[in-house]
Amino acid sequence: MLELHTNAPAHWPRVRLEGLIPSNAPEVQTANRLLFSTTIETVFRRSGIQVLEADVLRLTREGVVEIPLRVRDGELEYDLFFYPVADEKAAAHYVAVYELAQKWGRLRPVFYSTDDLLAIYPAEIEPVARRDRLYIQAALSAPKGQYAMWWAERPGELFHYSSTYDLFDRIYREINGLEMRAFALILLELGMIREEYEFTASSLTDTTVEIPVEGPEGVPLIITFSQHRGVRFHFHIGRTSAEYRDLFLNLFLLRLKAWRKETDLTQARRLDSPSYTWWRELGKRLRMTDNGEQAISAVGSIRR
CATH class of the missing domain: 3.40.1350 (Trna Endonuclease; Chain: A, domain 1)
Structure with missing residues (x-):
């Protein structure tokens, strides 16, 4: 023994x-x-x-x-x-x-x-954290509760001054004009399509696509996509910490950066997309209307 x-x-x-x-x-x-x-x-x-x-x-x-x-x-x-x-x-x-x-x-x-x-003297130290996927699994349904892109942890907390807002802003900038392809990455990981070209604008109607998934550590979230608002992540408020929310968004950002490095984007559109324009206008409205006394408590809410 x-x-x-x-x-x-x-x-x-x-x-x-x-x-x-x-x-x-x-x-x-x-x-x-x-x-x-x-x-x-x-x-x-x-x-x-x-x-x-x-x-x-x-x-x-x-x-x-x-x-x-x-x-x-x-x-x-x-x-x-x-x-x-x-x-x-x-x-x-x-x-x-x-x-x-x-x-x-x-x-x-x-x-x-x-x-x-x-x-033992170690060999060459290499990264142990993986960022080549989101480690999500499709769920049959979303657990009951309220989901949101962001929610206040304390009274008076403002979305547009939060680290979560900064991460979403970086994501929207990263995929500006590439929203369809970014969402196709998610569908590929979930096994819903086999090739990126299978998901095109003709695949969508004017409605929003909603996919309940389980993220790393077993945390439930809903991924939504529309041509008007792009790719969004809505986390189960009762089962998600603010730390996890930011870490998952950061993982998606790391995944996007790795994907952009290995993908030919020379033919990508240069004009701002409808979803990026929506996001930018949302930020402007929040900065104009939000204040400590009447601050928005949650953004992108979905109830199940």
Whole structure:
């Protein structure tokens, strides 16, 4: 039976594995991860440490990070990373995760491995956060409740002075004249179309398309699209924090920037689109009418 090395809190129980195969082969990784997860759940249950979920996605400012296992000890939550092979590559991955956590928060990483990763000189450190997709899944229906693009967290809070407004503004600028193609990216990820050209202006009527989805971390939202208002994201107010809202919008912005770099946009239209014009006019109206006493409490509301 092999006792794993870790940088976990000192009061946590030791973890010993029997039957571990030290290999990074894909077919072996699944078995090793299952062995690790079941052992952790058994050992931690006796110590009062709660296993929250396995194979979870966490949003960060730099993209989405895949977490093998999340646990709660008292008031604190931890992200557990398992490395069956303790080598330079494993050390580099953990260093990248740790630096990401130190820079932006939201993660509290702990490693378990067959050797002390902190004593191994890491290989070249590469980004661990992914931004090549939104990690959304289509839902049959949206959970009941109120959804919105933005909502006030405290009295007197103004949308056009918020970080959320700034993110939406950057998104509208990024896809100005490219709204159809940006929405096609979402449809491609959801598997609703196979090629971008399948979604065209002729696919739409004057109505708004609404798609309920589940985002990273299981958060429900509704994606809407119309030629008049473009691509919009409406988050479930009761189940979404302001932090998550901004992180998801930032992920979409990162996705758009990556897409623009790899896509030929030389034939794209240069004039402002109807949706960008609508967004710009909305900002003007809000700045003229919003004040601390009669501030708008939510923008882009949808009730289900």
